[in-house]
Structure formats: structure tokens, C-alpha cells
Amino acid sequence: MSFIYGLAVFLVLFEGIIIHSEGTGDTTSVLPIEHSPNIDIKGDLQFFPNDIIEEILSKTDIETIRNFIRSRIIFPSDIIMSRILQNCIIIIAEEIVDDDGDDVYEFYAYGDLFVRIHKHQKLMSFFDRFGHQVKKITIYYFPEEFVHTIDVIRYIVKICVENLEELRIDTLDDRGLWKEISNENNEIIFPNVKKFEFVGESKRNEFKLNLIFPKLESFKLIGSITDVYCLENVTGLQELTLSYLYNIFNEIINEHEHQLKDIFKNNKNMTKVSLGGPIRRETMHSIAKYLTKLETLEIESPGKDFLLRANNSTALYELPLVTHFVISSAEIDELLEDGNFSFRMPKLKRLTVNLITVDDKVIEFIQQFKKLEILELFVRDVNVIGFIEDLVHIKEFSTGFCEDIGFESVEEYFFDGIESKLQTLKFINFDERFYPFYEDSIKLINDHLKKTNQSTWTISMGEHIEMSEKYEVFRRGVNKKYLMFRRNL
Secondary structure, eight states: HHHHHHHHHHHHHHHHHHHHHHHHEOOOOOOOGGGSSOOOOOTTTGSSSSHHHHHHHHHHHHHHHHHHHTTTSSSSOHHHHHHHTTTTEEEOOOOOOSSOOOOOOEETTTEEEEEEESSSSHHHHHHHHHHGGEEEEEHHHHHOTTTTTHHHHHHHHHHHHTTTEEEEEESSSOOHHHHHOOTSOEEEEEEEOOOEEEEEEEEEEEHHHHOOOOOOOOOEEEEEOOTTTTTOOOOSEEEEEOOOOOOOOOHHHHTTTHHHHHHHHOTTEEEEEEESSOHHHHHHHHHHHHOOOEEEEEEEEEHHHHBBSSSSSSSOEEEETOOOOEEEEEEEHHTTSSSBBBBBTTTEEEEEEEEEEEOHHHHHHHTTTTTTTTTEEEEOOOOGGGGGGGGTTOOOOEOEEEEEEOOHHHHHGTTTTTSOOOOOOEEOOGGGGGGHHHHHHHHHHHHHHHHHTOEEEEEEEEEEOOOOOHHHOOOOOOOOOOEEEEOOO
């Protein structure tokens, strides 16, 4: 009986971990497995095969993994660590010498699990033992401030260069970095890296990504790069992000936007493209012509010509497979002035809009997408709940929380009497001090709904780990808490 009961609890927990890590981008804290009330580590769990335990550990947090090893339920073999580390991004940065707490810190950001080992000696010891199993690393390179960090970076890269699949670099001058990690032939090659992200300023004169990353599938540049033709011979991209960082312009778009045509032509299998500051009408034409498999398009601060047709006789650009469109703009009025857009997205299901102001033109823009189900409308310090009335087909609505959103603003949407298909209502940037009030209010509403045989609602609060940099740029004082109401169908 103990084994069967333990198995049931274990599988439920496993399902919860999978949902936690593969869901829509939201997460709540998950207790380490050994803290679950109905599981006896040295009793029930000893019956489970190692491969099942390993699979669960590959989906959970570092603290649980460490406790399993300490309890001798598993031993840190190469196979086990390879499965565990496949979902972790190891941070390489300056040493934290005054830390009195734990020597390992983990956190979620933008949907990824980051792990930082504070002491350099422990970090290098970790890579000595398990470096060949590490698939993802993030490097923070600021040599003027942290003179010893480059020795650590060089040591670690040499160990994991052959097996690395994801590399992220954050720096304001990368010239010394590439020199230090080049091989004996003065070459820089990461043979198996598929995803490369660069944040800051790349001042390397020659930065040919096809030679450095021959298997590159995803490239994200937030900032500037001296070699603006770094993508010239890259042919295997599936995802591309070219954006700016605060006042650091992205020269590929800012001064050389014309080359996007050839980049798209050489990478026709791309499913996701994110561009910051495009202005040329020809760019949208090239997207429609060459990227016929595109599913997600993100545009930040576009020029007027990028979105609009030259005249009414110009044919619309068809984006047949795009299901998620993100647009962020501080000057939306100019973009929507005549509503003569140059594109169609007939299968759009999810729309994310980041704005400074909002008016009826924005709603008209949203209404043109007839199959839209999910709307994320974020306007700085503005209560936009009332716009739901004009968007009756939306099933999920997300917006920013501000203190003038009283409960009376949302109360009517919990009843069946209004014309709306709303199933989920979500507030990002939520002040958790207000949670008890909303929790008590929804209990009273649910009591009434039960008496009238209507669907009730579930309230929850958590952390929105998918919050993008774009949202943060358009906000003041952002936190990642969310408040969510979900209809119990």
C-alpha cells in the first residue's frame, strides 16, 4: 500500500514539475520533493528506477537535486548530471566574496533557469568535474572592474567549448574576451552552439558568425556590433533578434537595414523574428516574401513606413502562419493615423501591445484580427479594463496592474450576463499587498455564482517569468508578480 500510494503522489508531483517548466511562462514556488508531506525519501522513493528520478530532477530546482545527492538517493554520475544540467544556464561573472549565505544561487528569468556559483574556486571545481556536461553558459565580461574574471572564463570555456549548445555574453567591449578564448591557431570556434545571445557592444572588427558558430540556429543581438555584416554567410537561422540597448543603437538596422533582405533570403526557415527600430517598407515586403514559415513577429519602435502601405493600390503582404504578433511603440498615434496597414495575419491568435497611450484607434487595430484569442495590452499607468467590452471574442486578457483598478472595474466580467468569451483575466506588475482583498472579493462572487449555477473563478498569484525586456522599457517600477482570475469550465 505504501508503494502504490507513494507512486501516485510521485507521479502527481512529476506532472506538476512538468507543467511548472513547460507552461505558458508563469511559475509559482515548488517545494523540494523531500518536503512533500506524503513522501518518505528513504522508504517510498527507493522503489523507483534511477531513470525516472533522473527525469524528474532534470525538470526541477537545484536545491532538490543537492538534497537528493546528500541523501544518497542518487550519485552525481556523468549521465545523471548531463540530464540535470541540460536545463540550467551556468553564470560566469565576478566572484562574490562577502556572501555569508549559500554558495549557489538560482533564479528564473525570461523562462530560463539560471545558476550562479558565487566562489570562483568552487565554480572551477564544478567545471573540472562536470564541465563536459554543461550545455549553456552566460558570461559577464567587464575587465576594468573584475580583472581576475578573464582567467576563470578562459579556464571554463576550454573545458566546455566542444559540448556547449547555448552561449550568452554581456559586455561593453568584447575585444579582449575573444582574444583570450581563441584556440592555439588563434581561431574561435564553438562547433555545437546553436543559440548565441550578445548584449552590449561588440567592437571586434571581424565577427563572422558562420565561422565561429557553424551550427547557429538562433541569434539575439541587443546592442551594437562593429561588424554589421556578421550574418552575411549564416544560412541555418530559425530565430533572429536585432534590437537596441537603451542608447546603444543596433547598426544592422539603424544604418544597414537594407541587408535584412539577404539575411531573410538566406534563412527561409525562420519561425521567429524580432526587430528594433525598422523603418523601411521593403523590410516588411522581404519578411512576407522569404519567411513563409514565420510564426512570431516582434516589432519595437517601428517607423511609419514599415507598417503602412504606400497607397491603396499596393497589395497587402500576407503573413499566413504568424500566430503571435508583438508591437511596442511610444508613438502609436502616428502609426495608426490612417489604418492603412501593409500586412495581413489571418491566423493570429495572440497579440501583445506595449504602449504609452491608448485610444479608440488602438482598439480598431486589435479588432482587425478576427481569430484573436489572447490579448496582452500594456499601457503605462492606464486602466484599460474597460476595453474588454469592445473585444468580446478574447478568451484571455492580460494588462498591467495599477492602483486605480478597483474591484468594481473587473467584477462584471465574472458573470455570464455580459457578452464576452473571457476565460482568463491577468494583471502583471501586481502589488501583492492587495491580494487578500481580491481573494475575499472573489469568494463572495463565487458563492453567488454557485447559487445561480454559473461557472466559478479561481484566483491565484505568482511570478511572471516570461516578462520581456520590451515590457520593462515601457514601464516604471516593474515587479514580476501577477494576479490571475481563471474561469472554472
